[in-house]
Structures are given as C-alpha cells and as structure tokens.
Amino acid sequence: MGNALFIIWRESAEAMLVVGILYAWLKRQPDGHKGMRYLWGGVAAGVGLALVLAALMLGMMQWLSADSMEYFQLGMVTVAALLIMQMVLWMRRHGRTLKRDLEQGLQQNLETANWWGMLTVVALAVGRESAETVVFLYGVGLEQQSLASTLQVIAIGLLLASVTFWLLQKGGRWLSWQAFFRVSELLLLLLAGGLLVNAAEKMMNFGWLPPLIDPVWDSSALLDDSTSAGNFIATLTGYRAHPALSVLLAYLTYWLAMWGLMRRTNR
C-alpha cells in the first residue's frame, strides 16, 4: 500500500506542476482568461484518458483464466518497471526544460488562437501522468484491494500531492522541486528494481530462467523478508533474504545499466 501511495503522490504532484506552469503562463497573457476553460477541459480529458485505460485493464482481468492471469501479471510488472526507468530518464533529460517546452507549445497555440490544440497539450501531459499511474498501480498490486481502500489511497495520495505542490510553490529553504525530483527519483529507481526482481522470480516459476545457485545466502537473521517491515522493504527495493543467483545478477545488471544511462543523460 505504501508503494501505491508513493506513486500516486509523485505522479499527481508532477501533473500539478505541469498544470501549474500552464496556469501561471495563461494568467500572464492578455487573452489568457479565454484559455482557462480549455486548460481545465484538458485536465479532465487527461484524467478521462487514464480512466479508460484502467477500465480496459480491469476488463481484461475479468476474462483471463488463472494461468493467463499469471502471464498477464508478469507482463504488467515488467512494463511497470520499464516505464519507471523510462520516466526517470525522461525527467532527467527534460526536467530542466519542461517549463520552456510547455510554454512554447502554448505560445504557438495561442498565436493561432488554437484552443483545442492547447487542450490537447494539457490532456496529453496530464493523461501521460495518470496513465503511467494506472500501470504502476497495477504493477504494485493495488487492484487486488477493495474499491473502498483503493479510493482511500488515491484520496490520501492526492491530498499529500496538493500539500507538497503548495509547499514547493511557496518555495523554501528546505523544499525545492529539484530536491523533490531527486528524492522521488531515487525511490522510483528502487521501486523499479523491486518490480524487476519480482518479474525475474515469476519467470523462474515458469521455468524460463534457471535459478543457478539457490539461495546464494540467507540474510533473514539481519532482515527477515517475511516480517511486515521486511516485506515492505522487499517490495520497495527488491531485497530478498534468500536470493537466487540469477535474481541477484538481474538486480546488479539493472543498477549498472541505470547508472550508465543516467550518466549519459547528465552530460
């Protein structure tokens, strides 16, 4: 549940940042007030897009058999991990120019009074965030909870995001968007690693991946992954008290690859 909450918080704060940038820009324009309706229309369309995606996924779960479900979950966990990796790299590349890119897109649309174009810019920005959220949440298993607790987590996540957004907008010595992205980036990378470990284990269960040495060690005396705290850390980071060698290799490969990719985008 903690994972799901974290994802909703991070993605909503990011979506709010995007909308906030657009809103502030519109307010400064002489014709801006005309655009407000389209801005909020774009937000609604983006959220709608994500809901359609979520409905499709839930629909698929209805007609999949038990075995197909296993494969489907493996696919979803893998896709969620890849999406997170892609997103972290994307933010690295575009985080600094995000504001300028968005404003340029708007400027072009404003000059031609193309409000529908603007709505699309917003819908895609918001939709991207929310669609990513849906896939992540599936990857960390939120769909297995009851509807009530799901809605509760979403509500808490949105509330936290609003508070975060407000604090970050006010700016301050302790909080900056930069710090927010750095901390949440690290958490996201850990989470993607956790999802990949999960995917590797599912593949081992299908017999697609040999365990090699199983287990390499037993660290349950240090941190037992069958306690609730240990289990939470295991889900968030991919920690295992009894890892098989192939899982360990996959994990190390992942961190090396991410480290290499991040260094490349920093240049």
Add this chain to the structure above:
Amino acid sequence: MSHLSLMLVMLCSLLGQAAWAEALPTFKMIARNGKLEPSTLSVPAGQRFKIEIENQSNSAIEFESLQLRQEKVLAPGAKSFVVIHPLKPGSYKFFDEYHPATSQGQIVAK
C-alpha cells in the same frame, strides 16, 4: 513499446496453458478466519510440487512467501494453485499478506 509487450503477454497467455503444472505431488491449503491451514505442511525435498489453495473466508487473501518466490491473490471463495520449485531440506515460511498477524505458517521439506 508497452503495446508490443502487452500483445506478447496476451499471445503467451493464449498459447501457454500451464503445461508446467501437471502431474505433480499436490497438497491442499485452506484459508479461513485469517488463517492458512495446515500451518505446517510437510513436503518431499528435491522435487517440484503443487499447492492448491482455496479461500473459504469472506475476504481476499494473498498467499505469500518470498523464500518460495510466491505471491498469489485469491478473492473470497476462489481456488487456485501455486507450483513450488524443488526445495532443499529445511523449513520455509509463508503467510497471508492481508492477515499477517494470524496466518504465519511454514513448509517443511524432508
């Protein structure tokens, strides 16, 4: 990219009808009142086996054991199974993640 992998997953799921889960030593496990029964399950070491889980309680459960690389969610009234890889002799913990306080158990491989 993600479309492609989803398509692949769908294809795999249509083709692969769990041939990997046939004709294995099978054990039954029942979830009720926040417990998993039996709480100690003896199994032969060194060979794959199957646990059929039935959720007789009125809330969802998740049979979980990171040591056995398993996590299986079952809705109230649902039945399913997990296939466990060959175990070295020893004991392996499992629990229901939605009722962690009451459902701790172990699988003993001999």
